[in-house]
Structures are given as C-alpha cells and as structure tokens.
Amino acid sequence: MRSVEPEIRLVARPQLDYDMIAEYLAEVGGSSWLERLDRDQLDNDAQNLAEFAGKMCYRSWEPGLNPNVKRVRDDQVVYLQNILAQAHGSVLEHISFTFVLHNVSRVFTHELVRHRPGTAVSQESLRFVRLADIPFWFPEWAREDEELMKRAGSLLNEMEAFQRWMAEHFGLDDDGVKMHEKKHKTSFMRRFAPDGVATGIVWTANVRTLRHTIEARTDPGAEEEIRLVFNKIGELMRAEAPALFGDYEVTADGAWVPGWRKV
Numbered sequence: 001m002r003s004v005e006p007e008i009r010l011v012a013r014p015q016l017d018y019d020m021i022a023e024y025l026a027e028v029g030g031s032s033w034l035e036r037l038d039r040d041q042l043d044n045d046a047q048n049l050a051e052f053a054g055k056m057c058y059r060s061w062e063p064g065l066n067p068n069v070k071r072v073r074d075d076q077v078v079y080l081q082n083i084l085a086q087a088h089g090s091v092l093e094h095i096s097f098t099f100v101l102h103n104v105s106r107v108f109t110h111e112l113v114r115h116r117p118g119t120a121v122s123q124e125s126l127r128f129v130r131l132a133d134i135p136f137w138f139p140e141w142a143r144e145d146e147e148l149m150k151r152a153g154s155l156l157n158e159m160e161a162f163q164r165w166m167a168e169h170f171g172l173d174d175d176g177v178k179m180h181e182k183k184h185k186t187s188f189m190r191r192f193a194p195d196g197v198a199t200g201i202v203w204t205a206n207v208r209t210l211r212h213t214i215e216a217r218t219d220p221g222a223e224e225e226i227r228l229v230f231n232k233i234g235e236l237m238r239a240e241a242p243a244l245f246g247d248y249e250v251t252a253d254g255a256w257v258p259g260w261r262k263v
C-alpha cells in the first residue's frame with residue numbers, strides 16, 4: 001500500500017489572438033476597446049475573452065456604435081460582475097481551463113464525471129494500465145486512528161499481493177503475450193482493486209461549469225475528497241480570474257457560496 005495525496009494542477013488556460021481580434025474590431029468599428037490593452041486594463045486573457053464575447057452581443061465596444069447603447073462599462077471588474085448578476089451565462093462558456101488531477105480515487109472520478117455540460121474528460125485506463133500497487137489517500141482523521149490504519153494497511157497489502165499473483169498466474173509478462181490478452185486480464189484484475197485506488201484524470205471545464213461545480217462540490221453535504229479537490233480548484237480559479245470568481249464567500253465550514261448563483 002502506498003499512501004498518496006490528491007494533487008491538482010492547472011495545465012491549460014485561454015490565450016487570445018489579439019491580432020485577429022483587432023482585425024474583427026476594425027471591421028465593426030470597435031477598435032477603441034483594444035486601446036485598453038495598451039493601458040494595461042486588459043491583462044487577463046480569460047477575463048478579456050468573457051468581456052469580448054459579452055460586448056460582441058450588444059456591439060457595446062463604445063457608445064453609439066449601436067444607436068441603442070448610450071454608455072458602456074469600461075471597468076472590466078464592474079462589467080463582468082454585471083454579466084454574473086444578469087446570469088448572462090453563455091459568455092462564460094467560451095473560457096475553458098484544463099486540470100490534471102493526480103492521485104484522486106475512483107470514488108472521486110465517478111462523482112466528477114456526473115457533471116456533464118461544459119466538460120471534457122480523459123481518465124487513466126485501468127484496463128490498459130496494470131496496477132502494480134494500490135496507491136491510496138487517507139484523510140487525516142483516518143491516519144490518526146491506529147487500529148483502522150493497521151487493518152486498512154493489511155487489507156490493501158493483501159490486495160496488492162493478489163494483483164501481483166494474478167499477473168504472474170496469467171503470465172502477463174511472458175514473451176509474446178498480445179496486448180489484447182493483457183487488456184483482457186488487466187481489466188479482470190482491476191475488479192479486485194478498491195474504489196479508493198488513486199488514479200488520474202484530465203478534466204477540462206468552462207467557467208460556467210466551474211462556478212457551478214465549485215459551489216456544489218464544496219457544499220458540506222458533498223464527499224470529503226471531492227470537497228478537498230474543489231476547494232483547491234476554487235483557490236486556483238480565484239487567483240486565475242478574480243473578476244469571474246471573486247464573488248465567492250468561503251464559509252467557516254469550507255463551502256464556497258457565490259454572490260451570484262446559477263449563472
């Protein structure tokens with residue numbers, strides 16, 4: 001048994017092509033919006049993309065471009081707060097972030113993939129990847145329980161030994177064993193791993209989905225591993241795009257409560 005901790009890494013974020021945006025804005029008469037780039041008022045690609053998509057909707061790059069629009073919001077934080085307050089959620093769907101979640105359990109991944117709209121998932125295949133040991137996360141309260149740890153350790157060690165015995169028994173490392181046969185047996189063998197076995201998943205979500213999942217999965221009613229992971233995701237996102245995640249209040253019991261719900 002190998003004791004591990006869930007690890008959360010943000011590996012991809014939006015990057016804008018300002019030359020293409022400039023071309024488009026020149027076409028529609030909104031070039032003044034990009035002048036804010038030179039004044040360092042547009043220094044966050046994720047937030048800029050949200051503002052760009054929102055302003056495109058009403059042609060509100062500057063007053064008068066659309067005769068119906070007499071004033072525009074130039075302050076990005078104020079502008080995006082209004083998007084959140086108005087629940088203009090489609091704007092947020094353009095902005096996606098990708099995480100690699102390492103050493104998370106199958107308990108966790110099973111719950112994560114229930115969130116469907118606005119996500120993409122690639123999960124480590126335990127049909128292909130043979131378990132040589134059983135990495136496992138223990139919460140702190142469990143680690144403090146000596147008897148529990150002793151019994152859990154011996155159970156997991158026995159499961160690991162069984163994995164190794166099966167691999168040998170099936171001759172998976174013998175010369176000439178075809179991948180098809182390895183997959184067949186590896187898939188059978190994973191059935192003897194616990195739900196808590198630590199594995200990995202690449203998870204992409206857009207901002208609309210992130211806002212919803214951070215709230216749902218840090219709720220005190222949610223499972224403790226997913227709460228731990230989404231607390232970290234919340235912290236990463238708040239640092240990454242404060243104007244899109246700065247409205248959350250984190251309560252004493254760790255729930256992320258948004259200022260604007262159900263965007």
Ligand SMILES: Cc1cc2nc3c(=O)[nH]c(=O)nc-3n(C[C@H](O)[C@H](O)[C@H](O)COP(=O)(O)OP(=O)(O)OC[C@H]3O[C@@H](n4cnc5c(N)ncnc54)[C@H](O)[C@@H]3O)c2cc1C
Nearest residue numbers: 111113114115116117209212213216217219220221222223
């Ligand atoms: C505390 C907790 C306990 C849970 N317990 C269980 C359990 O015991 N058993 C179990 O099976 N699941 C359980 N779940 C999972 C839960 O039922 C949801 O499937 C999961 O949380 C996904 O969230 P979501 O429904 O908001 O959907 P998401 O996929 O995150 O979608 C976001 C939003 O889009 C809308 N939406 C998405 N799909 C549809 C659709 N098909 N039709 C209409 N609107 C849609 C909804 O407004 C939804 O809230 C639990 C979840 C939590 C947080």
